[in-house]
Amino acid sequence: MPINIPKEMPAREILDKEKIFVMDEERASTQDIRPLNILILNLMPEKEKTEVQLLRLLGNTPLQVNITFLRMETHQSKNVSKSHLEQFYQTFSDVEKYYFDGLIITGAPIEHLPFEKVNYWEELKAIMEWSKEHVTSVMHICWGAQAALFYHYGIGKFELPSKCSGVYKHKVSDHKIKLVRGFDDIFLAPHSRYTSISRKEIHDHPELILLSDGEAGPFLIISKDEKHIMITGHLEYDTDTLATEYERDIKKGLDIRVPENYFPNNNANEEPVNTWRSHSHLLFSNWLNYYVYQETPYEQDRKIKVEYPTSL
Template sequence: MPINIPKQMPAREVLEKEKIFVMDEERASTQDIRPLNILILNLMPEKEKTEVQLLRLLGNTPLQVNITFLHMETHHSKNVSKWHLEQFYKTFSSVKKYYFDGMIITGAPIEHLPFEKVNYWDELKEIMDWSKDHVTSVMHICWGAQAALYHHYGIGKFELPSKCSGIYKHTIADQTVKLVRGFDEVYFAPHSRYTSVSREKIMEHPELKLLSEGEAGPFMIMSKDEKHIMVTGHLEYDTDTLAIEYERDLKKGLDIQMPENYFPNNDVNEQPLNTWRSHSHLLFSNWLNYYVYQETPYEQDRKVKVDVPVPNEF
């Protein structure tokens, strides 16, 4: 089934070329289906790229999904136009009276900052607290996962000796957990970060369960009430995302190493191979099915779609 996004959204053209089933509000209203309402708090600087990456995965299940994008009111985004935010995004103050079936909080390239020094930390804390009784399940990605571990469970991050960048091998701790149902015993996932979290503190915490780990440390962590899912890497990344980041860091003059296990023969002129695509789709499919669709209450009056304004309303 399709994802429902505005007709004018740039991601729509990309997804349609990939044969992802995209639907607009007019057609969706003719179907007698209870769609899932998913809120995406997009903290990434290049928001349009992240939109495509996440919508591609959310649009590949049998479920009809309504998407609402959220940006921070207390932060000015430099890499996306004001027009784009006004057309396709909401702010927390405009959605906090609603309930959502699921929510995604993305990563953000601000790991060098203590959480309290992030200019939108107070707003993010309010959103994370609000999600406890307004969202059925929340998936946190990379820095978003670290923020959730810190805010909800008191587990901080620590700096790594060098950037963790590349494609790393992971294993599953418990194959019976629904989130990793269908995963291979060994699978690969991209990582791109300067910080990590303590495996020992996760294992010792009475409210957390470590689902998967690997060469890059803890990867998937879930609260035992299954409310929060923390993914420290980037299964949503495109094939060339790490290459683009590497080139960007080199142009900045950073002392950066080539992404590990990424370029064939460690040759930047060779095209990387995507070895994580199937598991990225599986992760999002399992999350939507088992932790959102199967768990969310069927109460239409509480699950109100927050429509993104069309251009002529501005």
């Protein structure tokens, strides 16, 4: 899928080298098709790395995708330049009058805080409420998944005895559900978090389906109306992301374990091997195909009489 991003965006050079089909606004405007419009609320601290990770996965199916990155107005990011945010990101007030085919809400390293203590919680609630009418399908990742479960379904999180960090096995519960079409019975995925959610509360909730569970707890949850997809781990992670996080935690002096099932022989001096890449691409492809493209109205972009943001 060709993804439409600004020519100047740093992620473009990396994606070009990987032969990911990236298209700029000038070329996109010459194609007589209805592109999908995807909004990405990037809450991760190292935003440029997350941009590449998500764009790589969104650029792997046949349709054109317009990407808009969203940042919080009520939070000042410390690990990315102000100029990068101003050039490549919109705020909620910029986009709230528009309709989008899909929305991705990323994780954030703030799971130690109660949701109400997060300084942008009220703004995030407004975005999640807005998404009910303005977005066809929403994918929530890690802390974003926990926030969605709490806001939409009243399911809270709980603190783990130690950080869940590593690559874990997960089992698919129902292959008939389109999100996991083509998945192996058992697949691997990275996790990196200090909190989790209750299997029982997911099972008992009348609006939710626990689609995949495993060694690290519930992994894939989907609402029965197929509006919300919650992913408690990080299938989008690069091969070395867990290693980078481990080194960061060690430098901070944290009492942290080596990520499980990640380094060969559990030796942090050896190069990790990516064992989740194929399912990462498959998950995002299934989401875009079955829950966005096949469900969104063709006239989605004409529900209102205004243009999409100029960053698309």
